[in-house]
Amino acid sequence: MPFIIGGALLVGAYGAHQGGKAAERGAEIQSQSDLAGVEETRRQFDITQEQFKPFREAGVSALGQQQALLGLSGQEAQQQAFAGIQESPAQQFLRGRAERGLIRNQAAIGGLGGGNIRTALQQQGVDFAQQDISNQFNRLATLTGGGQAATSTVGQLGGKAAQSIAAGLSSSGAAQASGILGAQQAQGQFLGQIGRGLAGGAVGANTAGVGFGRGFGVGLLG
Numbered sequence: 368m369p370f371i372i373g374g375a376l377l378v379g380a381y382g383a384h385q386g387g388k389a390a391e392r393g394a395e396i397q398s399q400s401d402l403a404g405v406e407e408t409r410r411q412f413d414i415t416q417e418q419f420k421p422f423r424e425a426g427v428s429a430l431g432q433q434q435a436l437l438g439l440s441g442q443e444a445q446q447q448a449f450a451g452i453q454e455s456p457a458q459q460f461l462r463g464r465a466e467r468g469l470i471r472n473q474a475a476i477g478g479l480g481g482g483n484i485r486t487a488l489q490q491q492g493v494d495f496a497q498q499d500i501s502n503q504f505n506r507l508a509t510l511t512g513g514g515q516a517a518t519s520t521v522g523q524l525g526g527k528a529a530q531s532i533a534a535g536l537s538s539s540g541a542a543q544a545s546g547i548l549g550a551q552q553a554q555g556q557f558l559g560q561i562g563r564g565l566a567g568g569a570v571g572a573n574t575a576g577v578g579f580g581r582g583f584g585v586g587l588l589g
Contacts, residue, residue: 394542394543394545395542395543397538397539397542398539398540398542398543401535401536401538401539401542402535402536402539404531404535405531405532405535405536405539408528408531408532408535409528409532411528412524412525412528415521415524416521419517419518419520419521422513422514422516422517423514423517423518423521424514425510425513425514426510426511426512426513426514426515426517426518427514428510429507429508429509429510429511429514430507430511430514432448432507433504433507433508433511435447435448436448436449436500436503436504436507449500452499452500452503453499455499457499458499
């Protein structure tokens, strides 16, 4: 009987050992799954940043041009911004069309010979420039607003991605810790079972020895 008990304990010890290995492997799989989720979150956020990049860059560029028009980037930058608008193809087209219309109108009434036509042309050019500067500023404001919205969206998505990554890393760490603890507990059970099995075997051997001695002595006495 003691040998049977010792054998059962050894079987239990082997089961505890296998259970520890299973716990460690399960924790490893869970940790790998969590880390894969972290990497996928990072990959998706990188893709999102690239998708929003053109809008953010356009907004930053538009903001710089607005600052130049307002003189916030210095007088030289402001003059260059004004000159760029005045000499743009669109401005030249508008001025040319308006000048031709004004000249035709003055020719019809016989007013081409005086200085009024030159004054009218100059004033017309100034009016067109001022109007185009205002229109350009408003167009840039649209781009600036779009860039700001894109940046805000990326920031919000980045915050969510950071939370998801932190949760994944925390879960991975918890899984690894759980696997280590589970393996240690199983190892302790394994060693304990072996110890009890050996102790049971020793007791069985002693008991068998005592029984054999008693039987042998009785035989001799008889």
